[in-house]
Amino acid sequence: MKLKELPDDSPYTPGDKACAGCMASNIAINVMKILGKKTIVSVPPCCMSVFAGIFPAINWDVPYFHMQFANLASTITGISRALKAQGKDDVIAVGFGGDGGTADMGLQALSGAAQRDEDIIYICYNNEAYENTGVQASGSSPYGSWSSTTPVTNGGTGNEYFPKDIPRILIAHNSTYVATAATSHIQDFISKVEKAKNLRGFRYIEVLSVCPPGWKVPTDSGPQLVEEAVDSGYWLLFEYEKGHLTINEEPKFEGLREFLSKQGRFETLTEDQYHTLEEFYKNRWKIIKNYQVNNDI
Amino acid sequence: MIPKDRYHNMMTANQAVAIAAVRAKPKVIAAYPVTPQTTIVEHLACYVAHGDLDSEYVRVESEHSAMSVVAAAQGTGVRTFTATASQGLAYMHEVVSACGGMRLPIVMFVANRTLMSPGGIWPELSDSMPERDSAWLQIYVEDNQEAFDMIIQAYKIAEDSRVLLPIMICGDGYILTHSTEKVEILGEKEIDGFLPPYDPIHVYLDVDRPIAQGLIVPPAYHMEAKWQMHQAMLKSLEVIQEINDDFAEKFGRDYGGLIEKYLVDDAEKVLVTIGSTTGTAREVVDELRDKGEKVGLVKLRVFRPFPKKEIKEALEHVQSIGVFDRSISYGSAGQCFLEVRNAMYGTQMPILNFIAGLGGRDVRDKDIEFMFDKLKETEILEEVIDPVVFVNTRGVTS
Numbered sequence: 001m002k003l004k005e006l007p008d009d010s011p012y013t014p015g016d017k018a019c020a021g022c023m024a025s026n027i028a029i030n031v032m033k034i035l036g037k038k039t040i041v042s043v044p045p046c047c048m049s050v051f052a053g054i055f056p057a058i059n060w061d062v063p064y065f066h067m068q069f070a071n072l073a074s075t076i077t078g079i080s081r082a083l084k085a086q087g088k089d090d091v092i093a094v095g096f097g098g099d100g101g102t103a104d105m106g107l108q109a110l111s112g113a114a115q116r117d118e119d120i121i122y123i124c125y126n127n128e129a130y131e132n133t134g135v136q137a138s139g140s141s142p143y144g145s146w147s148s149t150t151p152v153t154n155g156g157t158g159n160e161y162f163p164k165d166i167p168r169i170l171i172a173h174n175s176t177y178v179a180t181a182a183t184s185h186i187q188d189f190i191s192k193v194e195k196a197k198n199l200r201g202f203r204y205i206e207v208l209s210v211c212p213p214g215w216k217v218p219t220d221s222g223p224q225l226v227e228e229a230v231d232s233g234y235w236l237l238f239e240y241e242k243g244h245l246t247i248n249e250e251p252k253f254e255g256l257r258e259f260l261s262k263q264g265r266f267e268t269l270t271e272d273q274y275h276t277l278e279e280f281y282k283n284r285w286k287i288i289k290n291y292q293v294n295n296d297i
Numbered sequence: 298m299i300p301k302d303r304y305h306n307m308m309t310a311n312q313a314v315a316i317a318a319v320r321a322k323p324k325v326i327a328a329y330p331v332t333p334q335t336t337i338v339e340h341l342a343c344y345v346a347h348g349d350l351d352s353e354y355v356r357v358e359s360e361h362s363a364m365s366v367v368a369a370a371q372g373t374g375v376r377t378f379t380a381t382a383s384q385g386l387a388y389m390h391e392v393v394s395a396c397g398g399m400r401l402p403i404v405m406f407v408a409n410r411t412l413m414s415p416g417g418i419w420p421e422l423s424d425s426m427p428e429r430d431s432a433w434l435q436i437y438v439e440d441n442q443e444a445f446d447m448i449i450q451a452y453k454i455a456e457d458s459r460v461l462l463p464i465m466i467c468g469d470g471y472i473l474t475h476s477t478e479k480v481e482i483l484g485e486k487e488i489d490g491f492l493p494p495y496d497p498i499h500v501y502l503d504v505d506r507p508i509a510q511g512l513i514v515p516p517a518y519h520m521e522a523k524w525q526m527h528q529a530m531l532k533s534l535e536v537i538q539e540i541n542d543d544f545a546e547k548f549g550r551d552y553g554g555l556i557e558k559y560l561v562d563d564a565e566k567v568l569v570t571i572g573s574t575t576g577t578a579r580e581v582v583d584e585l586r587d588k589g590e591k592v593g594l595v596k597l598r599v600f601r602p603f604p605k606k607e608i609k610e611a612l613e614h615v616q617s618i619g620v621f622d623r624s625i626s627y628g629s630a631g632q633c634f635l636e637v638r639n640a641m642y643g644t645q646m647p648i649l650n651f652i653a654g655l656g657g658r659d660v661r662d663k664d665i666e667f668m669f670d671k672l673k674e675t676e677i678l679e680e681v682i683d684p685v686v687f688v689n690t691r692g693v694t695s
Contacts, residue, residue, distance in 0.1 A: 038504050039504065040373070054513045055509075055514040055515070058512065060509065061507060062507050064507070064510070064512075065369060066510070066513065067392070067395065067511060068391055068392060071392060074357060074362035074366050075368070075369040076369070077355065077362075079373045081325050081355055082324065082353075082371075082372075085352070086373075086374065108359060112357060112358030112362060116355075
């Protein structure tokens with residue numbers, strides 16, 4: 001499907017209560033345009049459950065199931081198994097989860113569903129912190145970043161940990177389909193969601209989601225920042241399918257310093273921390289690159 | 298293979314429960330092992346593998362996921378089953394508490410076991426009692442036959458349009474789950490007649506008719522939903538009784554519905570029991586009756602909703618009441634006791650609370666005799682100061 005072939009209407013309908021400039025709405029709109037109306041959606045507690053799922057006005061024009069924080073993967077498993085038991089083979093069970101629910105407390109259920117190759121699509125919109133509760137660091141927050149639980153004080157330096165690599169954890173499960181995506185590379189994004197739609201088994205797509213209040217950036221900066229994230233090697237674009245990893249976009253490794261300096265959450269990053277980050281992203285690239293190199297060995 | 302027709306066999310409550318689940322034909326089963334429930338999911342794995350049951354058997358990675366899978370599957374419109382115990386029930390608690398508000402008629406068996414700490418794998422009701430406020434119906438069974446019969450009845454109760462709430466059938470770990478006794482397994486066809494295939498009448502996830510479940514509901518709309526849950530709970534009292542009577546008429550086993558009264562009508566001292574201890578207490582009542590003592594027994598079957606009216610009617614005429622609890626709300630009293638005393642509000646009845654059998658300690662004949670003896674003391678007491686009595690406890694009572 002080409003960008004211009006995307007339908008105008010999305011089963012994720014307009015008028016949600018997301019913050020100005022939130023990229024998560026954008027992700028939901030576009031994913032649902034591709035998946036269509038024969039879809040059952042589940043969302044755990046996260047930004048999206050609040051800005052699109054409060055009674056009596058919700059934004060989902062498809063069946064919607066709101067469950068708990070740690071069980072998105074097992075919840076959509078239950079939906080998927082019930083659909084199978086009823087012979088409804090043409091209905092998709094999809095979950096939209098934030099990075100906290102995915103990388104932290106939801107990891108156990110996610111791992112179980114991946115191991116069993118449950119017939120589900122799991123979309124993680126990764127805004128790199130517990131943004132819904134007011135910007136607390138999550139297992140997927142970047143090193144050196146400010147959050148309300150990694151305060152920057154005279155002696156403090158923001159987040160002391162590095163983000164968990166969920167796609168790589170799921171690749172280690174030999175999952176059916178694992179991909180990363182970015183809204184700036186929309187054609188790549190469309191192809192990945194479409195591919196996931198047409199496959200059967202466990203499918204996971206993680207999309208970078210700019211959060212203006214959490215990242216401390218202007219509300220109109222999201223699309224540009226996503227593009228810079230890809231160019232700088234901060235966000236890699238790849239997909240893993242049936243044991244085969246493909247890199248979709250070679251990072252230029254340009255502009256990391258500029259990309260970080262535009263974000264208030266990195267305001268107090270020291271020079272040492274910057275070099276640590278630079279090294280971290282280059283190393284991550286090497287690891288992913290090695291997967292591709294070793295594909296046919 | 299399980300015989301299709303009615304048959305008798307020696308079996309544990311766990312096997313009886315697993316066969317009852319097969320007869321009820323759930324479409325999705327979530328399975329996770331926890332002592333002393335484990336053999337239920339083992340039996341079910343075999344029944345599914347051998348073709349006794351056509352069901353999606355999901356071998357989940359935790360109890361939290363077990364309840365998530367059955368809740369979402371039930372929400373998608375199919376009958377489900379799972380079983381758990383103790384720490385497993387505590388671990389799934391946040392999902393358990395979500396099911397009532399979504400009005401999902403899930404059936405779960407709980408093999409009652411102590412909740413740490415101190416740790417232990419032996420019977421106590423400290424696992425299911427904390428769930429009494431989770432909007433699940435709770436029925437406690439006395440023996441393996443009742444465990445089988447109540448799983449079948451549970452589906453019919455929960456799925457009734459007047460109820461639409463989840464239900465847990467609770468049975469004492471080991472005493473029932475690992476002890477063998479004769480059980481009559483009802484035939485497939487006769488159960489199909491009693492419990493027809495599941496036809497979801499509640500809201501469920503269907504792409505042809507989009508609805509939402511489990512939404513965040515702000516204060517402006519919140520209380521009405523909870524009032525409805527309370528009303529459905531209260532309404533289920535009559536549904537449980539109706540289904541008990543229907544079952545009794547069809548299959549010849551009458552459990553009395555909400556409570557079972559044993560030699561209560563002319564009794565002066567009555568012990569209220571729950572779970573398998575009822576069997577022991579019934580024996581002791583017989584022995585004391587032979588000696589001319591006017592004692593009786595009320596077996597508490599349904600704990601949620603609590604049959605307040607039936608308890609009061611049954612016990613209004615007696616002189617004193619003892620309530621047995623195999624669990625305690627620390628700093629207060631046993632949960633059954635609190636409910637019974639609440640039901641007797643307005644009477645000046647002396648009521649004692651006997652805490653016994655915690656962590657699986659045996660509740661022996663002489664412990665029950667001790668309880669009835671203790672009730673005699675109330676005849677000379679003007680007021681019961683501390684009603685809580687620990688039975689067969691070193692350094693406290695011996």
